[in-house]
Amino acid sequence: xxxxxxxxxxxxxxxxxxxxxxxxxxxxxxxxxxxxxxxxxxxxxxxxxxxxxxxxxxxxxxxxxxxxxxxxxxxxxxxxxxxxxxxxxxxxxxxxxxxxxxxxxxxxxxxxxxxxxxxxxxxxxxxxxxxxxxx
Numbered sequence: 505x506x507x508x509x510x511x512x513x514x515x516x517x518x519x520x521x522x523x524x525x526x527x528x529x530x531x532x533x534x535x536x537x538x539x540x541x542x543x544x545x546x547x548x549x550x551x552x553x554x555x556x557x558x559x560x561x562x563x564x565x566x567x568x569x570x571x572x573x574x575x576x577x578x579x580x581x582x583x584x585x586x587x588x589x590x591x592x593x594x595x596x597x598x599x600x601x602x603x604x605x606x607x608x609x610x611x612x613x614x615x616x617x618x619x620x621x622x623x624x625x626x627x628x629x630x631x632x633x634x635x636x637x638x639x
Contacts, residue, residue, distance in 0.1 A: 508624070519563075521553075522552070523555040524553075525576045526573075529552065529553060530552065532552075536616045537609070555580075563588050564588050565589045565591075566589070567592065578590060593623065596629035597622065606622055606623060
């Protein structure tokens, strides 16, 4: 998403971060993820971090890859003060079915390439929505 935001000339207006509800603190991206991103002109330099309750106050969109993590996120806070949009990432891909989950990239020979393509399509859809809502 960060790459897409920068390409669109919005890197100074849209903040993108990645966190996990079960993230291993400080771990770099999987080498296969890095290789897939590199083949697509993207360098992955970030390190994992855990999701914090304060993220609910700091972001307008909080996106998850699957239903299990979305449920865990929703349990963190249901108060009206913590109401960023919480959805599955693939909700923003018009070609994905409703409630579609990003598949585990570790299954299958093309797993990382497939996941990259799905995430890229969803991130482009998300940027379209952000532009539409916040222009």
